[in-house]
Amino acid sequence: MINIVIVTHGDLGDALIRATEMIAGPSEGLCAVSLMPGESPEGFGDKLAAALQPIEGQETILLIDLFGGTPYNVAARQLLKENVECLTGVNLPMLLELVMARDNAASLAELAESITQKGQESIRNLGPMLGRKRSNESVSA
Amino acid sequence: MSVIEELGLVRIDDRLIHGQVIAVWCKHQPFTRIVILDDGVAADQFMQDVLRLSAPPGLQVEVFSIAEGIKVLSQDTPARRTTMVLLKSPLAAKRLYEGGLKYNALNIGGIGHAPGRKNIFKNISASAEEIVILKELLKQGVKITLLTVPGEKSQAFSDLAGRL
Numbered sequence: 368m369i370n371i372v373i374v375t376h377g378d379l380g381d382a383l384i385r386a387t388e389m390i391a392g393p394s395e396g397l398c399a400v401s402l403m404p405g406e407s408p409e410g411f412g413d414k415l416a417a418a419l420q421p422i423e424g425q426e427t428i429l430l431i432d433l434f435g436g437t438p439y440n441v442a443a444r445q446l447l448k449e450n451v452e453c454l455t456g457v458n459l460p461m462l463l464e465l466v467m468a469r470d471n472a473a474s475l476a477e478l479a480e481s482i483t484q485k486g487q488e489s490i491r492n493l494g495p496m497l498g499r500k501r502s503n504e505s506v507s508a
Numbered sequence: 509m510s511v512i513e514e515l516g517l518v519r520i521d522d523r524l525i526h527g528q529v530i531a532v533w534c535k536h537q538p539f540t541r542i543v544i545l546d547d548g549v550a551a552d553q554f555m556q557d558v559l560r561l562s563a564p565p566g567l568q569v570e571v572f573s574i575a576e577g578i579k580v581l582s583q584d585t586p587a588r589r590t591t592m593v594l595l596k597s598p599l600a601a602k603r604l605y606e607g608g609l610k611y612n613a614l615n616i617g618g619i620g621h622a623p624g625r626k627n628i629f630k631n632i633s634a635s636a637e638e639i640v641i642l643k644e645l646l647k648q649g650v651k652i653t654l655l656t657v658p659g660e661k662s663q664a665f666s667d668l669a670g671r672l
Binding site for chain 2: 404405406407408409410411433434435436437439440443444447
């Protein structure tokens with residue numbers, strides 16, 4: 368099974384896991400590593416290393432919250448390992464899709480690419496898509 | 509002696525470049541160049557790529573060891589006023605100063621908590637040794653300000669030093 372490690376500011380990763388399990392049920396091979404306020408990058412790096420140690424060598428996808436943030440700066444180094452992919456901008460649709468698709472993936476690289484697309488496709492500005500309908504309804508209401 | 513007061517900003521932040529904070533600074537000051545002075549990152553090409561990849565567009569990112577950086581920054585370059593120098597620790601700031609790069613002002617933007625360090629202001633922690641270093645710089649006339657990003661509450665180290 369492909370492991371999923373969510374690397375974020377604060378408790379975002381834990382909250383994403385709870386939300387995912389609410390929809391898809393309990394899931395294995397899924398954990399979060401949180402950068403807490405005032406924590407040094409080195410301390411955070413040690414925490415990430417400790418979380419990755421038990422799954423060393425196994426296929427793993429790191430889901431990072433913010434491109435350019437400290438979790439990114441610290442976690443991107445994991446790409447130097449084989450069998451690791453790193454994606455930024457983690458959102459619930461990405462995590463859900465990953466939990467459901469990881470067992471059927473042709474390759475880790477392909478999975479990483481399709482999850483990235485899934486995340487991008489999930490972001491919609493609903494106003495222009497539903498705006499006309501909404502104004503019609505408010506007129507008739 | 510080089511005209512170091514013309515450097516845009518000399519900053520301690522152990523996170524180095526982290527996108528949003530650099531972006532906020534750039535709105536307040538027209539930076540064109542970030543110079544990271546850190547022996548570890550200077551020897552780590554992959555980390556340099558990671559930092560460059562996420563740097564805001566239009567910003568040139570250069571990385572040197574502290575010794576190399578002193579040489580490079582002591583030469584007169586047109587971009588000096590728009591250069592942000594990033595350091596990881598008070599020790600790096602001390603090495604820079606004692607190496608001949610005499611800056612007048614030092615910004616402390618972030619030093620994370622670690623064993624031996626205590627919190628001194630917001631997201632800034634320092635060890636006893638680091639506090640001694642900062643007090644020495646203060647005595648030499650360096651204006652030290654603790655400030656994460658412009659617009660937030662800042663703290664003059666001189667007002668804090670007596671209590672540390």
